[in-house]
Amino acid sequence: MPVDERSVHNDISGQVLGPSVQAGIIHGDVYIGSQEPVLPPTPWQLPPAAPLTDRSDELLFLKRRRDHCVHRGHPFLAAISGLGGVGKTALALDWLHSLRPSLPGGQLYADLGARSPSGPVDPAETLSRFLRGLGTPPQQVPHTLAERAALYRSLTSRRPVAVLLDDAESAAHVRPLLPGGNSVTLVTSRGHLTGLTLEGGHQLHLEPLAPDDAVQLLADTLGDRRVAERPDEARALVGLCAGLPLAVRVVGARLAARPRRSIAMMVGALSEERGRLDALAIDGDRSVRAALDLSYRGLPAEAARLYRLLGTHPGRHFDDGLAAALLAPTGATVGEAADLLDVLHDTHLLTETGEDRYRFHDLVRLHALARAEEDEPAAERAGALRRIAGHYLALATRAEHAIEPRRPTLERDPASREVHSAPFGDRDAEAALDWLERELPDLVAVIRRVGTTDFPWFGWQLADALWPLFPRRKHYDQWRAVHGEGLAAAEEYGDRAAQARMLTSGGLGELGCGEHDRALEMFEAAAGILARDGDALGHARTLNYRGLALQRRGEPEAAAALFARAAAELPRHGDPRAGGLARLNAAGIALDAARPEEAAAAARAAREVLCEADDPYNAARATTLLGRARLLAGVAEEAEVLLSEALAVLRGVDAGYEVARALEALAEIAGDRGETPVARARYAEALDLYVGVNRTERADAVRARLAALDAAG
Structure with missing residues (x-):
């Protein structure tokens, strides 16, 4: 079934094996944009702060060092190190939250995952999220780490922010994430990040709580008089916790739930736990482990x-x-x-x-x-992981259907049909996209994990369900990662349909990243699989994909030949709409080559097919192209009618790039007639739209037109 282009803005229908393709990959970058400028949001990403016991010396250290930096006009950077459970994050959150009035640019937060089961987070991924949080449109997030870091520093030089980089692996892990301007950055890590001294970083090593402070934390956690009545026993208990706030809170919570249990009994129990763990080398980890074991055994x-x-x-x-x-x-x-x-x-x-x-x-x-x-048992652990994967697949599939209800999908595990409540409606595409975006890091972690199990199909099925997110929100790093994982699992498992889908979907991601050669390789590999399996329709759809890659590689005639084959074969195999889109792509190549009559013929044929397929968005794109072809042929009046007709449709679906193309052509018509104010207004609106969708070459061309109008008076 075809995809709803009103939400996707695509040029190709059917399976992937033929999913729709975001139009920026196809012809002229179609992006969702608004007509009115939107002020960048102010991100407030810090998690809530937990109550902090004392740490007055550490807070004073941070304040004084920051005041000194402010006085000198320098950014502030500090690395907080210490044992696990010592309260590094709690201290950082408490202090950074207190700075909110003085840093109105916002707060950014990243868990860098140095000790996560899935491994440290790629700094490029973190930068992508930071840039989006700072208001960068998804299509304007650069592809490389260096470019993202440069844009991030530029943005934060103009709007100082508070940044918390939690659980860093090393100084190298952190450096690309340091903001510009007079921002404040705190980094937490188990180890000393002395390498950050090169960036002017201050080092703060967090020791466990002093006995009196740890006792106060225990008293606050209990909320009764047991600590006041048995201070010596309380000191013994916090001593067994090694003064680590995490351990004190855990044992304190267990005591709080048992108001009749004495602190002495908890001292005895915790002493026994500590005795079992004496072989562990790190005292802090041993203390927390003992507290956790004790709390765990007390759970229902x-x-x-x-x-x-x-x-x-x-x-x-x-x-x-x-x-x-x-x-x-x-x-x-x-x-x-x-x-x-x-x-x-x-x-x-x-x-x-x-x-x-x-x-x-x-x-x-x-x-x-x-x-x-x-x-x-191992079987139950595997079953738990399978239920986790099934839960995410069910919700991701619901989100996919909310965004693209007509999109054909790979065969799904029965878990995808299970009933799960979702934080989005079945027709609320934006809420579904927001959910996919929020859950993306966890979905990626699950995809990576299931690739090593006896149920690897969850990996490529989850990747397939995530597809609608990627062309819209431009998470290229994850796009490539999840389809790479899915492809590897499908190859090892021998699922050829899944291999073809991962190759075509993943290839579109490569095309979006500018990796045209790699995209072409992937499309050709998919074509080979589909040809060997006798899937004529799927193979015909790859003709369009390969044409797109060749067009991007600067081989328009070779691309046109494939588009011509696609236009002929796709209707014969049951997908006339995709054939119409192939004609639309061919029309664009002819227009770029200044062959207006050929372009007009192809655009008319495409428009007829797309209207019959009830695809008003792409029919309007064909009408725009036809109008531009008629303008190039010197038939301005007919061109104006066509462009105005297309513009009315395109404005209704927020097709930013295509609206700009129509406006630019209409501005040219107005300028040729001497209607300078009208031309200037249309060029100005087109320029804003081109800038908004990061189409530099078109924006430069419009600027040149505006400059020529100004020079002409």
Whole structure:
């Protein structure tokens, strides 16, 4: 079934094996844009701050160093190091939140994942998210790390921000993420990032809490008089926690839930746990592990089981829907799963990140996974991972259908048909896109993980479900990554249909990145698979893809030959609409070659087919091209009628680039008639649209036209 171009703005229909292609890849970059300028948003990305006990010396250190930098007009950078669970992130959040009034440019946050199961986050991916948060349109996010870093520094030089780079692996991991201007950046890491001194970074090593401060944290957590009544026992307990706030909160939460239990009993229990872990080399990890073991054994059975199963999650975040999916064999409802998450949160085993989402502290995540490996059979752990993949596939498939309801998909695992509540409506395309974008890091982590399992098909099916996100929001890094993972799994598993789909979908991502040679290789590989399997329609669709790659490589005649074949073969194999789009692509090549009659003939044929296919968007694109061809042939009046007709349709679907093309041609007509104010207004609007969709060459051409109008008076 064809794709809805009103939302996609494509030139190719059918499966991928033929998905629709974003028009920027096809002919002239069609992007979604608005008519009115939109002010860049102010990002407030920092997670909520947890209560902080003391740390007055450290806060004073940060304040004084920052004041000194402000006085000298320099940015402020500090690296906070220390043991896991010592409170590095809590300190950073507390201080950065206090700076919000003095840094109105916003707050940026990234979990760099040095100790994540999926490995450290690529700085290029982090920069992409930062740039989007700072208001950069997706299509204007550069492809390379260096270009992204340069744009990021430029933006932040004009709007100082607070930045928290959490759980960094090294100074090299952080350097591309340092903002420009007089921004404030804090970096947290287990190790000393002395390399940041080259960037003027200050080093702050966070020690465990002093005994009195740790006792105060315990008292605050308990909320009763037990600490005041047994101060010596309280000091002994926090000593067993090594003064680490995470451990103190965990054992304190267990005591708080048992108001009749004495601190002395907890001291005995924790001493026993510590004794079991004496072989561990790092005292901090041992102390937290002991506290976690003790808290874990005090959990209700179902909460403990959920804790273990959550440890198998490859991603960083989860909600009650995922929790319910993990507990599905027991018949637990979403509400019951939410209650169990509350239990884990109340015992400080989970951190709430907002919007009813949770995450583990990295030490807690490792502990949960260790408990799963120790207390759950391998088959149950595999089953838990499969339920996680099924949960995401079901929701991603619902999102895909909300965005592109007519898009044909690869065969899906039965899990994709399971009923899951979703935070978006079945017809709310924008909300579905927002959900896919928010969950993208966790979806990528799941795709990578299932590639090593006995159910690798979840990887390519998830990649297929993610497709509608990529042409719209331009997450090229993840586009290439997930289709690469999907292709590798499909090749190893021997699923040829999936291989062809991953090659064509992935090839479109390469084409969008400017990797035209690689895209052509992938399209030709897909064509080979489809030809060997006797899929004539799928093979015919690759003709259009290969034509696009050749056109981008600067081989218009070779591209035109493939478009001509596609225009002939696609209707014969049951997809006349895609054949019409091939004619539209051929018309564009003819117009670029200054062959207006040939371009007009192809555009008319394309428009007729696309109107019959009830595709008003692409029919309007064909009308624009026909109008431009008639203008080049010197028939200005007919061109004006055609361009005005197309413009009325294109404005209704927010087709920014195509609107600009029509406006530019109409401006030329007005200028030739001596209607200078009209021409200037149309050129100015076209220029804004070209800039908004990052079409530099067209923007430069329009600037030249405006300059010529000004020079002519």
